[in-house]
Amino acid sequence: MDRFGEHTGGTGPRAEPRAAAHVALAANGMGSFTWDLTSGTMQYDQAGMAVMGFRPGEFDGRLSTLGERMLPGEVPAIQAQVDQALRDRTSFSLYFRVRHHNGWLRWTHTQGHVVCDAQGHPVRVIGIIRDASQELRAIDQTEQLRRVRHDRRRQADIVGHVSDALAPTVTVEDVSEALTSTLLLAQLEAASIVLGLVDNGRMQLAGSNGLSEELVRDFHLSRLSQPLPLTDAVRTGRAVFITSRSEFVARYPSMRPYLKMFSEATAAVYLPLIAHRTPIGALGLTYEGKGRFTHDERTVLTALGKVIAQSLQRALLYDQEHELATGLQSAMLPGRLPHVPGLALATRYRPARAQGGIGGDWYDALTLPDGRIAAVVGDVQGHDVTAAAVMGQLRIALRAYAAEGHSPTTVLARASAFLAELDTDRFATCLLALLDPRTGLTTIVRAGHLEPVLRRQDGSSVWLDSPGGLPLGLAAPDAQLAYPAVQTVLEPGSTLLLCTDGLIEARHEDIDRGRAQLLDALRRAPRRPDALADHLLHTMDTYTGGEDDVALLIVRRALGKRGKHAGAPQFQATFSRNDPGSLHAARLALRAALRRWSLVPLSDTAELLASELATNALLHTEGRATLTARPVSDGRRVLRLAVTDTSSASPQRRAAPALSTSGRGLMLLEELASAWGVEPQGSGKTVWCEIS
Structure with missing residues (x-):
């Protein structure tokens, strides 16, 4: 009888299919097994024992011996899946590793089916086992390749995100705001970021995100000689990579009291910002849940430091030129x-x-x-x-x-x-x-x-x-x-x-x-x-x-x-050629206004000059004209008279014969007024004079 309780010898009609099945399994690197649940014994055929790494006669059928070949860390998960299959009276499929005599590990794949008695109680498990090393190695290589491609895409994205953020920047303030923005921080998958600029032998913190105000305040304008992450990067000109909290404390003991502010941080990098061999500053990034920096990550981050340094140098030059230009402009x-x-x-x-x-x-x-x-x-x-x-x-x-x-x-x-x-x-x-x-x-x-x-x-x-x-x-x-x-x-x-x-x-x-x-x-x-x-x-x-x-x-x-609104003392009157009495009324109203303004001594002169200006407007224009009067300087007792009309023609001096009744208007203005002039008014003009 074989392991399944059937004859393996003889020449009956059942022998050939059985032998063919074993041959087919072996040809495909598979073996079979049976597990008697009543006695707890496990039996493998010759191919199955080869997959498990047992020599002929070495396996005693006990589960404990089988467990010695398996990895202890994988046994609990395997046991849980098998127990679940027994409870559900169903099949299971397991991948696990076994250790061979020479110490190397082999991935195996086991498929089992639970067999029950007439009452539905599980009595045994039958199944197959095969070598899955090649299969999982290919899967593992594919997964590794996928991870490499993902990491490279992510690193390319980081370069793109930083370049996009810096593209529109002009001033140092622009660069600082772009680098410390919440959006860029999320794109970099970092927990915090800080930008420091070299300023007369000190490190000036130009911007940060994710850092406490206390830390920024205490380390603003630190001396470059102090043993700090940012200053180290500037002094040495090399990026500082830290992959554990203990390493951070060991390298920078003075930062120990502040480590509680980074309770979740597990890694950090501090990049020197150097352009044309001139240290400009440094950029610091902290990460949560990160345990190492790959070679590609270190290369990309170091390159980013150079890109940021070039942008900062352009911004510094712009700020200097802008300050010079603004000073020149302000001086003028x-x-x-x-x-x-x-x-x-x-x-x-x-x-x-x-x-x-x-x-x-x-x-x-x-x-x-x-x-x-x-x-x-x-x-x-x-x-x-x-x-x-x-x-x-x-x-x-x-x-x-x-x-x-x-x-x-x-x-x-x-x-x-x-x-x-x-x-x-x-x-x-x-x-x-x-x-x-x-x-x-x-x-x-x-x-x-x-x-x-x-x-x-x-x-x-x-x-x-x-x-x-x-x-x-x-x-x-x-x-x-x-x-x-x-x-x-x-x-x-x-x-x-x-x-x-x-x-x-x-x-x-x-x-x-x-x-x-x-x-x-x-x-x-x-x-x-x-x-x-x-x-x-x-x-x-x-x-x-x-x-x-x-x-x-x-x-x-x-x-x-x-x-209350302080009133603007001003007199205004309108007159026209079609209303001869309007000019007389305007002169009377002007005299009354001068009394209100305590400028009675100017009344005669003002009335005479107002009449000359008004008459000139009536003789040389069509339509209406407006007379205005206002004191322009109470202390000097100055009165300003103006007549606005619709003609753009300016008054012209002309010779006046001895018996002529006209032509003396400009002469009177020049003799009696302290100043006079003509101002264009778009569709007309204003002739004005001042009496002091």
């Missing part, structure tokens, strides 16, 4: 603002983020002899040293022309001629606002520039519609350019905003959207000029990206006493 701007009672001023200059960061934007403010303030913003074409140099010359010229007492239109006309004479092939835009702090009367003149923005006391804002002329420098020096002026009153509590187009222009966006964005930002902005300026720069930079220079000047007129 006014050092301080004038102090004007009743007005609060704020200015800002923000250079572009482009390389170099130098341009031709400027602002200026100066107090004139009559107490008025001239506020200017402008922008010279280009972003280079030439633009900055031209800006400096043009700013000084504008200041000189305004200080000489010329009207705003004349100031811009002379500035345009000055720029043309420089022969630089550059033009400039400019906005000039001449404001009387006592009355709020403001004259605005533009040369190809953005209009000013008015923010009223109630918080509403509007772009002031005002006609403009050509940019400065676009005409020959002897050309007579027209720069129309428009007048408005800056009420107490209101704010006037002058800016260059860098504040509202965004690439690929229509400028009208930027104009709307600025009005929207003003609705939520603080009232104080300094806080308002900071708010606008921050808010609008988010929209524009800071791609262009910005010059900003803000003027706010203070409220009167006890919170």
